[in-house]
Amino acid sequence: MSLSDGVLIAGTLDVLVLKALSWGPRHGYGIGRWINENTDAVLAVEEGALYPALHRMERRGWLESRWGRTELDRRAKFYGLSRKGRRQLAEQTKRWHSYSQAVSLLLQKRSA
Amino acid sequence: MSLSDGVLIAGTLDVLVLKALSWGPRHGYGIGRWINENTDAVLAVEEGALYPALHRMERRGWLESRWGRTELDRRAKFYGLSRKGRRQLAEQTKRWHSYSQAVSLLLQKRSA
DNA sequence: CGGCATACCTTGACAGCTTAGGTATTAGCG
DNA sequence: CGCTAATACCTAAGCTGTCAAGGTATGCCG
Numbered sequence: 001m002s003l004s005d006g007v008l009i010a011g012t013l014d015v016l017v018l019k020a021l022s023w024g025p026r027h028g029y030g031i032g033r034w035i036n037e038n039t040d041a042v043l044a045v046e047e048g049a050l051y052p053a054l055h056r057m058e059r060r061g062w063l064e065s066r067w068g069r070t071e072l073d074r075r076a077k078f079y080g081l082s083r084k085g086r087r088q089l090a091e092q093t094k095r096w097h098s099y100s101q102a103v104s105l106l107l108q109k110r111s112a
Numbered sequence: 113m114s115l116s117d118g119v120l121i122a123g124t125l126d127v128l129v130l131k132a133l134s135w136g137p138r139h140g141y142g143i144g145r146w147i148n149e150n151t152d153a154v155l156a157v158e159e160g161a162l163y164p165a166l167h168r169m170e171r172r173g174w175l176e177s178r179w180g181r182t183e184l185d186r187r188a189k190f191y192g193l194s195r196k197g198r199r200q201l202a203e204q205t206k207r208w209h210s211y212s213q214a215v216s217l218l219l220q221k222r223s224a
Numbered sequence: 225c226g227g228c229a230t231a232c233c234t235t236g237a238c239a240g241c242t243t244a245g246g247t248a249t250t251a252g253c254g
Numbered sequence: 255c256g257c258t259a260a261t262a263c264c265t266a267a268g269c270t271g272t273c274a275a276g277g278t279a280t281g282c283c284g
Contacts, residue, residue: 003123003204003211010122010240010271011115012215019219029262038221039214049241051264056240074249076262092115093219099115100212102151103124107131107205109150122240122271141231161272163233168271186280188231 007044013053015096016043018062018081018089027068027076028054054079062088119156125165127208128155130174130193130201139180139188140166166191174200 003009020031031054032045057063062085068078081089115121132143143166144157169175174197180190193201 003127003207008241009124009211012121013240015115016215016218019221027262035218038218042210042214043218046242047263048243048245048265052240055264070261072250072261074261095115096215096219098154099121100216102154103128103208104212106128106147106150106155107208109131120272125271139231158273159232160234160274160276164271167233182230184230184281186230 007046008049012096013045013049014057014062015089015092016045017050017053017057018085018092021063021079021081021085022089025078025080027070027078029076030070031079057085060084119158120161124208125157125161126169126174127201127204128157129162129165129169129191130197130204133175133191133193133197134201137190137192139182139190141188142182143191169197172196 016035017031020026020034026034028051032047032050035043035045054063054065058065058079061082063079064082065077065079068076070076128147129143132138132146138146140163144159144162147155147157166175166177170177170191173194175191176194177189177191180188182188
């Protein structure tokens with residue numbers, strides 16, 4: 001956690017998952033890979049963070065899941081955005097932008 | 113915590129504090145106010161997060177503290193950056209930029 | 225005198241990430 | 255044929271950090 005040691009800042013995983021699903025359903029393992037690949041591994045999502053997050057988000061009604069088969073014909077659980085999830089994606093994206101912009105501006109102030 | 117409810121993303125407080133001190137020593141209360149004011153209250157630092165953070169960072173050798181008096185002639189603990197703290201500021205700033213850029217890019221991909 | 229701002233602190237609850245395991249299936253290789 | 259690696263899922267323990275909610279003390283101002 002944190003900028004000091006960890007690899008993922010606590011609280012940003014959800015919006016990344018939501019975004020990963022905005023093109024349509026994906027299975028958990030694939031979501032993790034998508035995030036890693038699309039950030040040049042700057043963001044490395046641990047499985048121990050990913051799966052609990054998926055369950056959490058489904059419990060909150062942001063995601064819907066069903067079992068299916070991958071292109072490799074392997075058993076996998078596919079997650080899709082619910083209406084609530086889509087709303088969350090929009091809100092949290094906005095919040096991320098305002099938050100990150102605020103932090104970045106602070107950090108850009110030239111110091112002594 | 114998180115983008116959903118909280119006001120501060122876990123792990124970003126440290127770098128904000130370090131930055132606040134990059135112009136010279138400040139007391140804790142003033143650090144909190146500086147962050148709030150300079151972000152139009154987008155980032156509202158709770159005291160219950162701030163003071164433990166200061167103690168933590170001092171324990172890690174990033175900060176040095178001494179008691180003094182404010183402009184209002186009130187007793188207050190002033191914190192200043194140590195050499196280690198300055199290094200931390202540089203590192204964490206870099207890390208923040210790469211992290212936030214990665215997230216922002218992901219979120220900007222246009223979806224279906 | 226009472227309230228508000230300044231300035232510090234701590235505790236308990238809780239969320240979320242990391243580490244470190246675990247299972248099962250399939251593909252590829254020697 | 256057996257081994258390893260990749261795919262795909264899951265969980266538990268431990269830790270860190272934030273929030274909510276308290277608390278102390280001082281000084282100013284109406």
